[in-house]
Amino acid sequence: MxxxxxxxxxxxxxxxxxxxxxxxxxxxxxxxxxxxxxxxxxxxxxxxxxxxxxxxxxxxxxxxxxxxxxxxxxxxxxxxxxxxxxxxxxxxxxxxxxxxxxxxxxxxxxxxxxxxxxxxxxxxxxxxxxxxxxxxxxxxxxxxxxxxxxxxxxxxxxxxxxxxxxxxxxxxxxxxxxxxxxxxxxxxxxxxxxxxxxxxGQKADLDYLMSTYLLKPLSMSELARLSGRSLSAFKRDFEEHFHMPPGQWIRHKRLEHAQFMLRNTPKNVSEVSMEIGYESVSHFIKAYKQQYGFTPKQAV
Missing domain, CATH: 2.60.120.10 (Jelly Rolls)
Structure with a gap:
């Protein structure tokens, strides 16, 4: 990008x-x-x-x-x-x-x-x-x-x-x-x-922001700027709203999206890994198994 x-x-x-x-x-x-x-x-x-x-x-x-x-x-x-x-x-x-x-x-x-x-x-x-x-x-x-x-x-x-x-x-x-x-x-x-x-200094709605940019390769600082907040205020408001830190929430939601694609589209593991922002397929497989208890191939 x-x-x-x-x-x-x-x-x-x-x-x-x-x-x-x-x-x-x-x-x-x-x-x-x-x-x-x-x-x-x-x-x-x-x-x-x-x-x-x-x-x-x-x-x-x-x-x-x-x-x-x-x-x-x-x-x-x-x-x-x-x-x-x-x-x-x-x-x-x-x-x-x-x-x-x-x-x-x-x-x-x-x-x-x-x-x-x-x-x-x-x-x-x-x-x-x-x-x-x-x-x-x-x-x-x-x-x-x-x-x-x-x-x-x-x-x-x-x-x-x-x-x-x-x-x-x-x-x-x-x-x-x-x-x-x-x-x-x-x-x-x-x-x-x-x-x-x-x-x-009006702030962006966090639900809209994250639904729009969940799969984009943006840093936490860039998401904070898009939200109209400082990085510390963004992290604080995010955790108050979603009840977990932004990094953890983003990882969880991206892996949910990966599971949906694996089960409902013809995309392979490598394509899905790239689409949700993982540069390494092995890191994607490890994160996926940690969240779901089985590998992406077993999800198909």
Whole structure:
């Protein structure tokens, strides 16, 4: 599974990064600012379908061509002029439908999103609609948004001493444009709801989170981020809700799924082992026998 933006290679993409302002440590000293990938541009065709984990919320702007994206609840065929907002999580991205596919991908650090909402709370006073059920929001680019994206292309390869400050302004401009597109979308206001929830620190429902991501190869820290919690809070809330530690619960549920597949599908032990996230078949067999008292082959 690709993890973006951390998996993005400069040999594959052109990138612009924002260096965040220095932050105070707990002891009062200043830490060095770190870079956040702001936008990546790619013009060649993706070779095959990829499973992707968006480590940050992301916006994909389709400049040319067509492509297919899917979330646990959606299948989207996108084309030039569409603007997609991806909530942090796992997605499938199919190969480009034509050789002309080009896109800009923006990554939205949660701290900067909270700062933006805090600076523009007056834009979020209107009653918000219920949170969207789908993880991908689709909007149509306006003429002014197209002009905005075109203005960014000139910054790739730029060496201006003011580039970082200009990109921080572009981040704000991007969000304001997106709110404008969101107000004209159907249904309207869903992005506004998501941003307000991020600002308020709302946490994800653990039942929904685990049913969606049970079989995905995500670390405990990644699951905690998806839930909107720190790692320690995620472990505490998880154990209170499910009455066992997350690692134990995940292992138990994955092996239950393995037993179902072995008895109801033609998949062999190796295929089932891989599907539930075991890299070693021998480790899968050992865990399965420990839970059920017999080997996977005896379950068939």
């Amino acid at each position: 690709l993890r973006v933006p951390s998996s993005i290679q400069t040999s594959q993409f052109e990138m612009l990064s924002i260096r965040r302002a220095d932050e105070l440590r707990a002891d009062g000293s200043r830490s060095d600012g770190s870079e956040m990938t702001f936008v990546a541009y790619r013009s060649d065709v993706y070779p095959a379908r990829n499973e992707i984990f968006f480590e940050e919320h992301a916006v994909v702007v389709v400049l040319e061509g067509e492509k297919k994206f899917s979330s646990p609840t959606q299948e989207l065929h996108v084309h030039k002029g569409q603007v997609l907002f991806f909530q942090r999580g796992c997605y499938s991205m199919n190969e480009s439908i034509d050789a002309n596919y080009r896109s800009l991908v923006f990554f939205m650090n949660e701290k900067m999103l909270k700062e933006f909402v805090g600076q523009h709370l007056s834009l979020f006073k209107a009653a918000s609609p219920p949170p969207p059920a789908d993880l991908i929001l689709s909007m149509s680019a306006s003429p002014t948004f197209v002009t905005f994206t075109q203005s960014l292309l000139a910054y790739f390869g730029g060496k201006s001493p003011y580039l970082n400050e200009l990109l921080r302004l572009k981040f704000q401009e991007l969000l304001l444009h997106l709110l404008e597109l969101d107000a004209k979308a159907t249904p309207a206001g869903q992005l506004q709801t998501i941003l307000l929830q991020i600002y308020q």
